[in-house]
Structures are given as structure tokens and as C-alpha cells.
Amino acid sequence: MKLDDLKKEKELFTIPEGYFEDLPMQIQATIGQSDRANTWAWAWGGLKLKYALPALSLALVAYFLVPKSGTNPLDINSLSTAQVEEYLLQETRLDDTEVVEYFIKSGQSLGLEDAGVNVPAEWLENEIDTEDLEDYL
Amino acid sequence: MVQHNSDTQSEPKAYMYLSKPPAQPASKAMTQAEDKELILKFRDEASRNWAFNQIVRKYQQRVYANIRKMVVDHDDANDLTQETFVKAWKHLANFREESQLYTWLYRIAANESLNFLSRKRRRFFVPLHDVRRELATKLDSGAGFTGDEIQLKLQKALLTLPDKQRLVFNLKYFEELTYEEMSEVTETSVGALKASYHHAVKKIEAFLAKSMDQS
Numbered sequence: 001m002k003l004d005d006l007k008k009e010k011e012l013f014t015i016p017e018g019y020f021e022d023l024p025m026q027i028q029a030t031i032g033q034s035d036r037a038n039t040w041a042w043a044w045g046g047l048k049l050k051y052a053l054p055a056l057s058l059a060l061v062a063y064f065l066v067p068k069s070g071t072n073p074l075d076i077n078s079l080s081t082a083q084v085e086e087y088l089l090q091e092t093r094l095d096d097t098e099v100v101e102y103f104i105k106s107g108q109s110l111g112l113e114d115a116g117v118n119v120p121a122e123w124l125e126n127e128i129d130t131e132d133l134e135d136y137l
Numbered sequence: 138m139v140q141h142n143s144d145t146q147s148e149p150k151a152y153m154y155l156s157k158p159p160a161q162p163a164s165k166a167m168t169q170a171e172d173k174e175l176i177l178k179f180r181d182e183a184s185r186n187w188a189f190n191q192i193v194r195k196y197q198q199r200v201y202a203n204i205r206k207m208v209v210d211h212d213d214a215n216d217l218t219q220e221t222f223v224k225a226w227k228h229l230a231n232f233r234e235e236s237q238l239y240t241w242l243y244r245i246a247a248n249e250s251l252n253f254l255s256r257k258r259r260r261f262f263v264p265l266h267d268v269r270r271e272l273a274t275k276l277d278s279g280a281g282f283t284g285d286e287i288q289l290k291l292q293k294a295l296l297t298l299p300d301k302q303r304l305v306f307n308l309k310y311f312e313e314l315t316y317e318e319m320s321e322v323t324e325t326s327v328g329a330l331k332a333s334y335h336h337a338v339k340k341i342e343a344f345l346a347k348s349m350d351q352s
Contacts, residue, residue, distance in 0.1 A: 001345045003310075003338050006291060010311055012284045013205050019215075020201075024193045027222045028186070034223060 171195075172238040179229055189229070193222055196239055199312070200246045206307050207250035207300070209275045217253055221246045240314075240321040247304055247322055254300050269296045287345075294344035298337055305330055306337040 175195075178188035200221055205214040224245050232241060258268050273293050276282050282289065295303050301323070308314045308322060309330075316327040323330065 001342060001349060003342055003345075006287060008310070009284055009288050010202070012282060012288060012292070013209075013211070014281045014283055015201075016211070020197055023197050023201075023218070024190050027193055027219050027226075028190070030219050030223055031226050 169237060176229065176232060176234065176238065189226060196242050200242055203243060203307065203312065204246050204250050206311065207304060208253060209272045211281055213253065217249045221249050236321040240318050243322045251300055251304065272296055290345055290348050291341065294341040297344060298340060302333050302337050305333045309334050
């Protein structure tokens, strides 16, 4: 059998109703999510960089000043808010949402305005729904 | 089933030529002119979203159709079509217009399809023939395939080809691109494409003949 003997059918598959009417909007939505994710990645990277040097300095200071024997352990209650925040930024085992949630609840802006990112105002006032935060991230 | 008009181009308009007419058919020249206009508008931030929306509406069916023929499954084709246009959005501002807009889009779509199939094999450590068998099973299940028995045999014959050769066949046979256009899409020489298509046709005809003998 020769290929030329076959009737050429270009439409071979069914497509969901309205698929091509909705596709442009879906693509725009995906582009929007992709742009937000890139902005967050940039902001987060910038934030890490901003605190990296002070955190490293603090770590070095703590290493030399904090007694190494077990007789005088570091009292976590004596840590300042800045020390806690720097720890959070360096602690890679923490979920991003946990870190962001801490900063937002403490009323800090994370410097996101520099990245052109607006944190929803209600997040600064009310209890944050973790699901919303994950979606936003 | 949604009925689609595969001709997405507008009716060609009459032109008065002051010099000799362009070598291409009027409709193709019109498409190129429209695309140039859309690219210009895309580069203007004020009209970027509108221009991109027009580009998507103009080419979405053809891009989707190409991808669907490669990956068979609608959900996979949907993901890859969206990914194609997202990449187009990211890189269109830097598009050098050395090729046509639609061959550039087809190239992105082709790479997405080939990479998808390649990843599928690597992820599950699936031997080459198993991925093809999986796609053939999807065709057999009837979910989404509307062709008759002979068209089904043709699609299964295509699945016996290496992915890139299958792509070449689809671009020539179904999309009816010229070899020059296919060269822009696949970044392969015209000579290599002609040889690839010729061999693909031979293999398909042998498969169909054997399939007819067995049935």
C-alpha cells in the first residue's frame, strides 16, 4: 500500500469543548504565575544575600564567645529578635512558608517593596492561611 | 467533539504591485506581514499583552495539533502547548526574525515534545519500545482518537519511527511545510530531511502492507 493512496486526515483527535477559547487565558495565567515565582525567587535570593554577611559575622562571634563546654549552654531566651531572624534565614530545613509567615506576623515587610511585590494587607492584620501563603509563593 | 476550521489565516487581499510580485503566495506574504506587525506590537510594553494574545489565538491550534500527534494524550499536549507559549512569551522580545514566527513556535513545540518523550523514558527507565507501546495503547483505547482503522494503523506505523523522524514526517505530511521551513524548525539540513522523510515513508508503507496481510 502506498502512502499516497491514503486519504489525508489532519484532524485525528477529539478536543475538549471550548478548549481553544479558554487556552489563551490559561496561558496568560501561567505566565503571571511564572513571573510572580521569578519575583519571589529574586526577592528571596536578595534577602538571603542581604543577611548573609551579618549572619556569618554573628555565627563567627557566637562560635568564639559562646562557651563550648556543656556546663553553660546558650539560653535561647537570651537571643535577640535579630538573632532569631538571622537563624530563620539561615536554617535551610525550614519551609519557606514558615519563614515568610514569621516575618509577616512580626510586622516586617521583608524588603519586598524593593522587588515590587505587594504583600496582601490582610496578611499583616489577620491570621495567615498557610494554604493561601503557599499558593501565593 | 469540537469542530475546528484548520485554516487560521484570513482571506488574502488584492495588492497593486509597483515592482514584481513577491515569490510567495499572497496568503503567506500576508501572514508574514501580520506576524511582523504583531512582533512590533509585542515589543511595545503598552500593547504586549494584546499582541501576545493575538499570536496565541493565531497559532494555538496548529501548535497543539503538532504536539498532540507526538504525545497522543490531551493532558500532556495541553501542558506542552502552554509551556511552548510561555517560553515564546519569555523569548519573543529577543526573537531575531531570521526565521518565520510560526517556524520559531514550531521549533519550541518540537523541542518540548522531544524532550518530554525523552524524559518519560529516562524517568521510569523504560526501554524505548515501551514508551511507544504506551502511546499505541492510548490510541487503541480510543480515548480521543477519531480516525478510522487505516488512520489508526498509520499512527501506529509512525510510532515505530524514532521520535525525530516521526516529527519530520508529521511536519511534511500533515503540516505540509516545505523542506526549507522544516529546516528552520528542526535545525537540520534540507538534504537530511529529504532522506529522513523518504525513509520514513518506506518504513510506513512496509508496516501498512504487513498490517494489511495480517488482518
